[in-house]
Amino acid sequence: MADEQFRSGLVCFVGRPNTGKSTLTNALVGEKIAITSSRPQTTRHTIRGVVNRPDAQLILVDTPGLHRPRTLLGQRLNDLVRDTYSEVDVIALCIPADEKIGPGDRWILQQVRQLAPETKLVGVLTKIDKVRKQQLAPQLLALSEQIGPDVEIVPVSATDRDNLDTLVRVLASLLPPGPALYPDGELTDEPDEKLMAELIREAALEGVRDELPHSLAVVIEEVRPREDRTDLLDVHALIYVERSSQxxxxxxxGGARLREVGTTARKQIERLLGTKIYLDLHVKVAKDWQRDPKQLGKLGF
Known part of the structure; x- marks a missing residue:
């Protein structure tokens, strides 16, 4: 960095759904705080991850991907993204290296320019591990043509941890000088219950049909220590879907899939909390909850 001042501020990753924003957040923070899935539109909440460096603190805001909404839930997710744009110091536009820049990417860039014309912008070319080196140059050029010659572009691979330090350095250099916003060692300000719900939802989304991602919500009903043991927490959670078929x-x-979901989620939650848990999962139908304002509120949207 040009000067020795400590810098801190908010950085928002934006891009089409499934451009690697959550994977990048996790890689930079070093812990799994944003759920990742091969399904688009997995992220539903603004999740903050904290990146601590000797000369800077970056608060990463990971939003749902901006998209043209078809339901009330979709509209609310978009509103959340737009609110975030105006509150951050730097916006990092994520474009995957293995896909041509399309109308969706251009639409998001247009939204960013329109809603946050004063906010500093960085281009991030994600998933560079998926393409050969000679394919990178044309994609970098195409991205530069879209966002302008004055905007810095950093090619990264979150999976291989390639170029992540460069990205942090570039992002930090654009933050305002100021003290750390979070205590050292804190990785996220999300409550544990929300993170637990997200980990269960991620496990439930793995390997299921395409119609499920939007229809699935998880609510943690209760977390309490087991009476006769100090090393065990009982976690009771409800998985909501929209139809009986789901x-x-x-x-x-024979309940095999739910048991698998429970095992996967339990291991992740134990790692998150640093203690053993007993996870009790039940599945309920909340008919067409994505379109019902009352049910959306009940499920935390």
């Missing part, structure tokens, strides 16, 4: 998919034949 309930059958999540539960699986």
């Amino acid at each position: 309930k059958a998919i999540v539960i699986g034949k």
Whole structure:
């Protein structure tokens, strides 16, 4: 950095759904705080991850991907993204290296320019591990043509941890001088219960049909220490779907799929909390909850 001043501020990753924003957040923070999935539109909440460096602190804001909404939930997710744009110090536009820049990317860039004309912008070419080196140059050029010659572009691979330090350095250099906003060692300001719900939802989304991601919500009903043990927490959670047919998919034949979801989520939650847990999962139908304002509120949207 040009000067020795400590810098801190908010950085927002934006891009089409499934451009690697959550994976990048996790890689930079060094812990799994934003759920990742091969399904688009996995992220539903603004999740903050904290990156601490000797000369800077970056608060990473990971938003749902901006998209043209088809439901009330979709509209609310978009509103959340737009509110975030105006509150951050730097916006990092994520474009995958292995896909041509398309109308969706251009639309998001247009939204960023329109809603946050004064906010500093950085281009991030994600997933560079998926393309050969000679394919990078044309994609970098195409991105530069879209966002302008004055905007810095950093090619990265979150999976291989390639160029992540360069990205942090570039982002930090654009932050305002100021003290750390979070205590050292704190990785996220998300409550544990929200993170637990997200980890369960991620496990439930793995390997299921395409119609499920938007229809699935998780609510943590209760977390309490087991009476006779100090090393065990009982966690009771509800998985909500919109139709009975979806309930059958999540539960699986003889409950096999739900047991698998429980095992995967339990391991992740134990790692998050640093203690053993007993995870009790139930699946409920909340008919068409994505379109119902009352149910959306009940499920935390």
